[in-house]
Amino acid sequence: MAKFPYPETLNTSELSFDPENPRFPREISAGAENVILEKMIRDERVAEIMQSIGVQGYFEGEPLLVVQASGSNKYYVVEGNRRLAALKLLNGELETPKRLKTIFSIIEDAAEKPTKVPCIVFSERKDILRYLGFRHITGIKAWGPLAKARYLKQLREDVYAEEPEELQLKMLAKEIGSRSDYVGTMLTGLELYDKAKDSEFFNLPGITEKGIEFTLLTTAIGYRNISDYLGLESKVDTQCENVEDDKLKDVFSWIYSQDQQGNTIVSDSRKLKDLAAVVANQDAVSNLKKKGDLNEAFLMTEGPQVAFTQMLEAAKKKLNLAYETLPSVSDVDKSHEDEIQSIFDLSKSIRSVIKGRLDDE
Incomplete structure (x- = not known):
């Protein structure tokens, strides 16, 4: 790594947001400033930073980490974009979205509106990326899993692109103090996520x-049956070259797609084990696609005959429970009678089919 440079003071007007910020999707981080700004104000607690700077001024012990933009006198802030947003809003370099009255109030009340800020200027972006790995993955200001995955992808492409893939994963693991299989799984999950995102999910x-829990995806591909179903060679198949779109759509529909009540088929990470069993059985997969009920599909994993027996046993237990509860039910009505008649008729139909098959033997 290059020798750590000393801080110097730069005008905030010379500083721009990082177009490759791992916290945001590429289309936002490299997009228009007003889009970046609204994202930060909404999700990144910029208002709180503005209040702090507006009262106390800028803390010299937290310099921004920047790299000079190629062929210009501008600098990209690789570490400290929220602070940059707060500074530019306070000193008027960025226009405040009109509907955000709270921001206007903070600006009006601010005693400090700095136009200069301490920065550490690095010669190469990759030197800052390594520092970010320590600070935001192993350090005290941890990013979320998706931001970590984006960071690992950047570091891989900027620093280790020329190395064999196995060595890439080992070196990335050393950079963040983790294991190469963890790094590989994160990168594989990101590739799957990006494929789905490119297809508008x-x-x-x-x-x-915003609603996608990235760790559900990386946990899912840790199950061999699920990675096989997707067409992955393993959970560290970072290229995902053989992944089929329809299979990826299946997995995203089961894990992330919500019904009108906001429920998903895989309700939490503990259910991924059941999903892994389901995807290994075609009858179970067909049932899941048709019914959208993971518990029912899971019954099919041992074959239709076992599932049928278990379903009959479960139905009998519930009917027994209803019979035992009946004496304590004070009011019964016609709807109860209709429901029981429906169950009775359905039972007769099932019995008739079974009897017909037995008679044919």
Whole structure:
């Protein structure tokens, strides 16, 4: 790593947001400043930083980490974009979205509106990336899993692109103090996520980028049956070259797609074990696609005959429980009678089919 340079003071007007910020999708981080700004104000607690700077001034012990933009006198802030947003809003370099009255109030009340800020200027972005790995993955200001995965991808492409893949994963693991299989799984999960995102998440209902819990995806591909179903060679198949779109759509629909009540088929990470069993059985997969009930599909994993027996046993237990509860039910009505008649008729139909098959033997 290059020798750590000393801080110097730069005008905030010379500083721009990082177009490769791992915290945001590429289309936001490299997009228009007003889009970046609204994202930061909404999700990144910029207002709190503005209040702090407005009262106390800028803390010299937290210099921004920057790299000079190629062919210009501008600098990209690789570490400290929220602070940059707060500074530019306070000193008027960025226009405040009109509907955000709280921000206007903070600006009006601010005693300090710095136009200069301490920065550490690095010669190469990759030197800052290594520092970020320590600070935000192994350090005290941890990023979320998706931001970590984006960071690992950047570091891989900027620093280790020329190395064999196995060595890439080992070196990335050393950079963040982790294991190479963890790094590989994160990168594989990100590749799957990006594939789905490029397909607009297959237009599945209830899926939003913000609502996706990335760790569910990386945990899912840790199950061999699920990675096989997707077409992955393993959970560290970072290229995902053989992944089929329809299979990826299936997995996203089961894990992330929501019904009108906001429920998903895989309700939590503990259910991924059941999903892994389901995807290994075609009858179970067909049932899951048709019914959307993971518990029912899981019954099919041992074959239709076992599932049928278990379903009959479960139905009998519930009917027994209803019979035992009946004496304590003070009011019964016609709807109860209709429901029981429906169950009776359905039972007769099932019995008739079974009897017909036995008679044919």
